[in-house]
Amino acid sequence: MNTPISFGRRSEIYKLDDHKVLKLYDFDFPQQKVVGEFNKTLAIYNARLLNIPKPIEVFERDGRAGIIFEKVSNTALIDLFQKKPWLYLFYQKKITDIHKQIHKIQIKDLPTQVSEFESTIANSDKLLKEDKNDLLRILKRKHRPVLCHGDFHHGNLILRGNEYYVIDWMDAFVGDFRLDVALTAVNAAVSDAPKHVPAFYRYTYELLKRLFGLDKHYIELYGLKEQGMKDLIFLAAGIHLVRHSQKNDSLHRRYFEKAKT
Numbered sequence: 001m002n003t004p005i006s007f008g009r010r011s012e013i014y015k016l017d018d019h020k021v022l023k024l025y026d027f028d029f030p031q032q033k034v035v036g037e038f039n040k041t042l043a044i045y046n047a048r049l050l051n052i053p054k055p056i057e058v059f060e061r062d063g064r065a066g067i068i069f070e071k072v073s074n075t076a077l078i079d080l081f082q083k084k085p086w087l088y089l090f091y092q093k094k095i096t097d098i099h100k101q102i103h104k105i106q107i108k109d110l111p112t113q114v115s116e117f118e119s120t121i122a123n124s125d126k127l128l129k130e131d132k133n134d135l136l137r138i139l140k141r142k143h144r145p146v147l148c149h150g151d152f153h154h155g156n157l158i159l160r161g162n163e164y165y166v167i168d169w170m171d172a173f174v175g176d177f178r179l180d181v182a183l184t185a186v187n188a189a190v191s192d193a194p195k196h197v198p199a200f201y202r203y204t205y206e207l208l209k210r211l212f213g214l215d216k217h218y219i220e221l222y223g224l225k226e227q228g229m230k231d232l233i234f235l236a237a238g239i240h241l242v243r244h245s246q247k248n249d250s251l252h253r254r255y256f257e258k259a260k261t
Contacts (some may be wrong), residue, residue, distance in 0.1 A: 006076065008168070016068065022059055024066035034058060034065040037170035041067075043109040044147070044169055050102065051165045072165055074158035081154060088154065095154055096222045098164055099184065103177035105147040113148070113175030114140055117239055124242040126253075131260070135238045138231045143176035152184045153191075181222050182229060182236035188214035190240060190255050234259040 005021070006013035010029055014022045025034055041055040054070035077095075081088050121127065121135050149156070150171025158165045215233075219226050226233075237259040241252045 006079075011066070015071065017071075019071050020056065021053075021069050021071045022066050023069060024059070024061075024064055027063055029065065031060070031065040033170060034067060037168075038067050040110055040172045041169045044107065044172065047105065047107050049105050049107075051160075051163055052169070053165060053167060072158060072160055074160045074165065076155075077157045077159060078155040080159070091154065092218070092221055094164070095157065096218070098157065098166065099149070099152055099181070099222065102149055102152070102166070103146045103180065106145065107147050107174065110147070110172055110174045112145065113173050113179060116150070116171075116173040116175070120242055121238060126242050127238065131238065135235055138235045141176075143178075145174045146177050148173050148175050148177060148180035148183075150180065150183060151187070152180065153187055176232070178224065178229060178232050179235060181219060181224060182232040183239065185215040185218045185229075186233065186236040186240050186255065186259075188218055190237075190252050191244070230259075 002014055004012040005015050008023070011023050011025045014024060016022055035058055038055050038058050041052065044050065045052050045054055053072045056068040056070065059066040059068050077091060081091075117139055118136060121132055121139070124132070127135070149166065149169065150173055151168060152166075156166060156168040158167060216226055219229055234256075237252075237256040241249075241256045244252070
């Protein structure tokens with residue numbers, strides 16, 4: 001197989017031909033999650049309401065699972081920011097506009113936020129019983145269900161001419177748009193830049209996080225009030241702690257404990 005043309009946190013992207021690419025996950029990545037990503041992406045693609053690369057088929061080779069996608073000739077925003085990290089703030093308004101566009105969509109055939117997160121929270125060994133009860137109470141509040149990406153950030157946007165394509169729908173669900181905003185905000189505060197990106201970008205991104213408080217900045221830019229988002233920030237911090245904190249557990253823990261107060 002040729003050299004990857006791009007990388008995800010747990011995957012590599014290979015060009016198959018002029019029309020297709022392969023997103024190939026690590027050896028230990030569960031095939032069930034890959035199949036879930038394919039099914040979610042196909043449901044959203046078939047709705048024809050967003051620009052997303054078409055998922056073609058699930059792929060498996062030598063114990064590694066992946067998905068073959070339509071190839072979209074593009075510039076990934078994260079590649080652009082690697083060269084000029086200060087453009088991150090310049091593009092934030094456009095990123096929130098795309099997020100709002102996603103939240104206008106109602107779609108079937110996706111898990112609800114309760115089915116997506118309830119068992120993960122309930123079965124986690126990282127949470128106290130009282131914290132689990134509080135998180136599940138917030139999770140089950142009534143809301144107007146809309147399409148939510150679940151992991152929306154600049155690394156999941158690609159630019160093709162003047163059009164933006166949204167990728168990586170593995171964590172998509174139908175739920176409260178404010179939870180989706182909170183997940184993005186918390187991600188901006190606690191997630192590291194991928195290890196494959198240049199050190200200059202990683203350092204600059206960390207500096208932006210500290211100087212601008214990117215979590216609060218994103219909430220405000222979306223048009224929401226931080227005070228009215230406290231419970232959902234707490235929920236999003238809990239979700240990040242139990243799902244994504246393997247390599248950065250202490251920072252996720254500190255953020256969660258702060259959000260709890």
